[in-house]
Amino acid sequence: MVQRIEMKPVNRRDILRICGSGALALLSTSMLPGLVYADAKAVASEIKKLIGDKKMTEGRITIEAPQIAENGNTVPIGFTVDSPMTDADHVQSVHIFADENPSPEVASFHFSPASGKAQANTRMRMIKTQNVVAVAQTNTGSVFMAKAPVKVTIGGCGG
Amino acid sequence: MACKFIVFSIGLALALGIVHETGHAGEWGKYQVEDRRSGYTYRTKETRAMQDDDFQNPGMALVDEGEALWSMVDGKAGKSCASCHQDASVTMRGVGAVYPKFDIGLGKLKNIEQQINTCRTGQMQATPWKWEKGQLLAMTVYVRHQSRGMPMNVKVDGSAAPFFEKGKAFYNERRGQLDMSCGSCHEAYPGTRIRADMLSQGQGHSFPTYRLKWQKVGSLHRRFRGCNKQVRSKPYKYGSDEYVNLELYAGWRARGLPIETPALRN
Amino acid sequence: MANFKARIKVPKKAKKGEVFQVKTLVTHKMETGLRKNKKTGKKIPRFIINKFACNYNGKEVFSSNWHPAISANPYMSFYVRAEKSGSLDFSWTDDKGQVGTKSAKIMVTG
Numbered sequence: 001m002v003q004r005i006e007m008k009p010v011n012r013r014d015i016l017r018i019c020g021s022g023a024l025a026l027l028s029t030s031m032l033p034g035l036v037y038a039d040a041k042a043v044a045s046e047i048k049k050l051i052g053d054k055k056m057t058e059g060r061i062t063i064e065a066p067q068i069a070e071n072g073n074t075v076p077i078g079f080t081v082d083s084p085m086t087d088a089d090h091v092q093s094v095h096i097f098a099d100e101n102p103s104p105e106v107a108s109f110h111f112s113p114a115s116g117k118a119q120a121n122t123r124m125r126m127i128k129t130q131n132v133v134a135v136a137q138t139n140t141g142s143v144f145m146a147k148a149p150v151k152v153t154i155g156g157c158g159g
Numbered sequence: 160m161a162c163k164f165i166v167f168s169i170g171l172a173l174a175l176g177i178v179h180e181t182g183h184a185g186e187w188g189k190y191q192v193e194d195r196r197s198g199y200t201y202r203t204k205e206t207r208a209m210q211d212d213d214f215q216n217p218g219m220a221l222v223d224e225g226e227a228l229w230s231m232v233d234g235k236a237g238k239s240c241a242s243c244h245q246d247a248s249v250t251m252r253g254v255g256a257v258y259p260k261f262d263i264g265l266g267k268l269k270n271i272e273q274q275i276n277t278c279r280t281g282q283m284q285a286t287p288w289k290w291e292k293g294q295l296l297a298m299t300v301y302v303r304h305q306s307r308g309m310p311m312n313v314k315v316d317g318s319a320a321p322f323f324e325k326g327k328a329f330y331n332e333r334r335g336q337l338d339m340s341c342g343s344c345h346e347a348y349p350g351t352r353i354r355a356d357m358l359s360q361g362q363g364h365s366f367p368t369y370r371l372k373w374q375k376v377g378s379l380h381r382r383f384r385g386c387n388k389q390v391r392s393k394p395y396k397y398g399s400d401e402y403v404n405l406e407l408y409a410g411w412r413a414r415g416l417p418i419e420t421p422a423l424r425n
Numbered sequence: 426m427a428n429f430k431a432r433i434k435v436p437k438k439a440k441k442g443e444v445f446q447v448k449t450l451v452t453h454k455m456e457t458g459l460r461k462n463k464k465t466g467k468k469i470p471r472f473i474i475n476k477f478a479c480n481y482n483g484k485e486v487f488s489s490n491w492h493p494a495i496s497a498n499p500y501m502s503f504y505v506r507a508e509k510s511g512s513l514d515f516s517w518t519d520d521k522g523q524v525g526t527k528s529a530k531i532m533v534t535g
Contacts, residue, residue: 070203070425071355071371074496085506098494102459106494109503114486116444116506122489123496125457153355214434214448217498223430374454374497 038104043097043133046104050095050135051143061094061134061146069126072152078121081136081144085111091118093137100130126152192310192415198359198424201350206371210423218300218369218376218421225301228294234285240298243282247305255306255418259407261318268322268403271299272378290397296376300367303420310417311364313410326408329401335392344386356425361386363409365422376421379406429453429474429517429525439507440535447479447487448502451517451525457493476518477501482511507533 047056064078083091090113096106109120118136126132129151136144190197199207209215230241244250259270269277275298276287288295315323330341344353345361352358366379373381380402384394395401434448451474458471471493478488487503505513510533517525 066203066205068203070206073374074209074371076205076209076500078502101494102457103492103494105492107492108490110485110488112486114481114484114506114508115504117504120487120489120501120503122502123500125494125496212448214432214450214502215500217450217452217500219432220430220450220452220498223432 037100037102037127038098040099040131043099043104046097047095047133047135047145051137054141054143056135056143056145058145060144061136063132063134063146063148064121065132065148065150067149068151068153070153072126072128074123075126075150075152076121076123077132077150079119079134079146081118083118083138085113085116085118087113090115090139091136092139094118094120095135096124097133097135098124098126098130099133101125101127106132126150128152189417195362195413195416196349196360197413197416197419198362198365199419199422201357201359202423202425206423206425210419216369216421216423218367218423221297221300221367221376221421222304224293224297225299225304228298229301234279234283236282236284238283240278243278247301251302251305253306253309255303255420256309256312257314259403259410260314261322263318267400268319268407270398270403270406271302273398273403275299275302291378291381296367296378299378300376300421303367303418306418307420308417310415311362311410311413313407313414315407315411319407322404323407323411325401326404326406329405330408335387335390337390337392339390341386360412361409362413362416363406364413364416365419365424367420368422368424370424372425379409429527431515431517431525431527433513433515433527433529435513435529435531437530438532438534441507441509441533442535443507444504445507446502446504447513448500449477449515450498450500451477452498453517453519455491455493455495455497455499459493472520474499474517474519476516478516478518479503479505480514480516481505482509483514507531509533 060082062080062082064080066075069075077096079094079096081091081094083089085091091111093111094109096108097104098106106124107122111118124132130149132148132150134146187196187200190199199210213219226247228240229247230239232239232242240247255271258274259268261267262269272290272295275295279285280287288298333340333343341361344358348358349360350358363379366382367376368382369376378397380397383402383405384397387394430452432450436445439445453474454472455474456469456472458468460469461467462469473491473493473495475491476488477491477499479486486505489501491499510531512528512530514528515526
């Protein structure tokens with residue numbers, strides 16, 4: 001069953017008016033005019049600082065993020081790393097980066113075998129559509145990484 | 160892009176003389192009554208999940224704050240809210256569902272914020288709290304939260320009728336440089352995206368609400384001011400008669416929908 | 426000590442070895458340092474909570490470092506394995522070195 005809402009006779013120009021003022025809205029919502037954004041390279045260099053020349057393997061990390069964020073200032077993100085979390089084999093830390101924010105670092109999370117699970121959730125700011133990158137380091141020296149694109153609607157009739 | 164899409168779909172809707180699909184009846188459970196759908200149903204599943212969990216919803220901090228203020232003695236009379244109203248979960252339950260309501264003494268409507276300040280100045284001999292500041296927001300959230308889940312049920316007949324009519328007229332009046340009424344957006348296009356936002360039916364039952372855009376909790380009057388500014392018309396004052404009457408109309412538009420305070424909106 | 430308003434969710438009881446979820450929410454603007462005051466045009470200085478930690482019976486089991494990209498009113502959830510009855514102690518540290526704390530008791534059975 002499709003629910004029906006009565007459509008009042010509307011003035012077609014109404015919506016054009018909103019769009020006409022869209023440019024204005026865009027201006028006022030662009031929080032950081034003139035700023036240089038990070039890029040994939042900046043993220044790579046941050047990762048290198050962390051892990052040096054160690055080899056990075058894709059996988060083992062599942063990133064939980066919306067495909068389209070309702071608002072870039074509060075994007076729920078989470079991750080789970082597949083790990084037994086024992087004394088012998090556990091995730092020590094996970095680092096989250098965003099490749100087109102003003103600066104690439106988002107947060108680092110430090111686990112212990114007493115965590116039981118290498119899983120965490122938080123909320124982050126994303127200034128535009130970009131990738132979330134997660135890097136996990138284990139006590140055995142392995143490094144894993146994963147990436148997830150998140151679309152951020154900045155609004156306006158151009159977007 | 161979005162513009163073209165909106166114009167296209169509206170053109171289509173007009174041409175066909177309809178209506179657009181807004182989902183399946185009953186899909187929204189308690190958040191839908193007849194053709195009235197809460198603003199909740201227009202938000203993404205991630206935003207809804209934030210509202211659903213009291214430990215993810217940042218608005219809940221104001222419930223804690225309001226609870227602390229409830230038993231704080233203030234003013235020359237040496238009283239707290241609790242001195243007279245005791246347990247808020249009993250005495251304030253249902254209050255949020257019926258405000259704004261007609262006040263005989265004032266000869267007009269009063270909303271919860273105004274009632275709280277009436278008690279502060281009259282009963283406690285304390286200074287009134289300022290609009291949109293922490294304490295008044297927190298107490299309004301706290302009082303309204305006691306009715307969470309109860310259906311919105313404002314009285315619009317009897318003495319309230321003329322004020323309801325004024326609120327309705329305000330809602331339907333075109334205003335601002337863009338010459339649009341509230342209904343030009345909230346009745347004509349709920350479920351449509353404008354700028355970066357998905358339009359809802361513009362109801363009042365979820366306030367004060369935590370908005371992602373504000374990154375904090377705000378009152379319904381703050382929302383009204385924002386909507387007035389969107390069409391570039393001059394906003395009215397917090398607590399103005401115009402907005403209190405409009406609040407009654409916005410509450411009536413949500414009749415039967417459960418109170419969500421503190422809700423989470425974009 | 427800073428007066429951070431925080432909400433925490435920890436189960437009252439857990440079985441030994443059980444892995445339980447902890448949720449935390451703290452009220453903070455998380456000022457990025459990138460915004461400008463619209464009137465004066467001056468930059469608003471950065472002011473954020475940069476560290477969160479959870480100790481279980483005195484030992485750190487989880488912690489996190491936050492950058493300005495963490496949203497206002499930070500939410501953080503994670504897991505802990507139940508060992509012994511006792512307390513979980515949470516702390517939030519801001520850029521001025523102020524620390525806010527909150528604790529919860531847990532009873533571990535079996």
